[in-house]
Amino acid sequence: MHTDPDFSSRGRRLLCGTLAASVLPASLAPAAASAAAGNWPQKPLRLIVGFPPGSSPDMLARAVAEPLGQALGQPVIVDNKVGAAGSIGVASVARATDGYTIGLTGNGPLTTAKALTPSTPYDVARDLRPISLVATSPFVLAGSMAMPAADLRGFLEFAKAQGDKLSYGSIGPGSGSHLAMELLKTHTGIRAVHVPFPGFPQVATALMGKQIDLSFMIPSIAVPQAKNGRLRLYGVSTAAAFPGSGDVPPIQSALDRQRFDVASWNAVFGPASLPAPVAERLSQEIARILQTSEVKQRLLEQGWLAAGSAPGVLAHKIAEDTAMWGGVIRLTGARAE
Template structure:
């Protein structure tokens, strides 16, 4: 066997570079999985499927959506954080993707350290909706009614510490009224009970209640975004409706497990943005109540940090803990 000279040894790293670069360029070598922390047909699922086809084309591998519902999104989000195969991404929302560890210190993952932001896919403003029997046609009138009937107004949420809960608690604290919190495990059940009059109010993500608003089964008092929502342009903002409140907007994000190479994250983020820029996808999502985004990783990272500061502070102040 010939001995390598010192010059030959020095040249080895340079000789190996093309092979290493080629190995990196071959990613993905097998199908890519997108874990969705909510069931099929949910708003996070719709967002994931909106990018699925384009990602498969762009990456040259099948992209499989894997729904992992349960625990208010925490079970699926933990599965995203714990994936180690190098071919897994995931879609989740604000609570499991930002303040989950603040709400539940025993949670098996920390969204801030165990997830890497990839792209903010969409935002969904909340809508303050009430049963038609509630004698209020503006947010200000709702506040006045709640003050006049302390403890007699019940409102839904999708669980302790979720935005639908925190938005009402924040408004109640600012405006000085009391209401009874009724947590639900799913938006659909909360909406059914609101329509039936078993609860009186709900801060609902826009996509989950648009049909009932359009059919007159519930009354929309205000949207929680800073501007009116194009899907229901006749519904005023909270401030236009007489309540001085900061915007409350749900979001859907695409994440990767911590340790995912930055170049993969940048590539997937760019392709997700291209997918959401396709006119047909954008129109379909907007019709379903989304504000389509498709951002760089930094935008989602800033959103998570904002949630931790704002909503994490309210969770701590109220001493909230998860059910069960």
């Protein structure tokens, strides 16, 4: 996979962003000063989600919003601003200057949006302030019941021998399910042909109908169908096993010394104008909420592992994944549709 020396400087900019963003233009000073004071918050917060009600980001936002509001003493209102694969919601947060607007999004708008769509109207390092990871989930490598291989190593041997006869489904060019398979192809020599679909339900239907052979899918859809004997599960995309997928092994376990650690994740972030003390407080409250047994179980039932992190940890994760996926995007020429 190609690497880009510009990513190292971009990563440094992102990691330093929480410090640089505290130096604000005079026009932003009143809101920032009010928010940074000890009496924050004095009114409800708006939590913008760039995906529709019922989506994973929306579910995660609502799992966090109510207890966060209780902790802060002000309601946290979820506001769905849908479009451009989540980027419209992120752009809305980037423009906010009131000290009371934050956002929650999946990883794509924070790591791949600019590479896939150069006209994306925000720069993550310049315009956003990381707050906290919320939850992570692997993709599950699923195969149709027509696949003869019974386990991960058998699958890799079989797939490599098929040349371009195999096909794999994804939820569209540039999606996590697409890029994860392209990354696996670079590590293994598999040459499966890409077939895009509108969403994971359609991918699952095609797999179960044996119209395609493979897909990286979300656990909440793939695992139940595998338990019903309608799909085969070969591996999870993270370096560690996932408790929600039974005994399905990490793909990395069959790749010798090659690293394969791919996760879908969601995170809370704010605009660059959000003062660092506010981001730190939100990070601490969110981390505490995510460690409660009730929230952890609720998320696990939906196929997610509760996370929670300091702002700097999220900044590092954004920079790391931006570099990794940027290489895959350049290698494949992927573009958002």
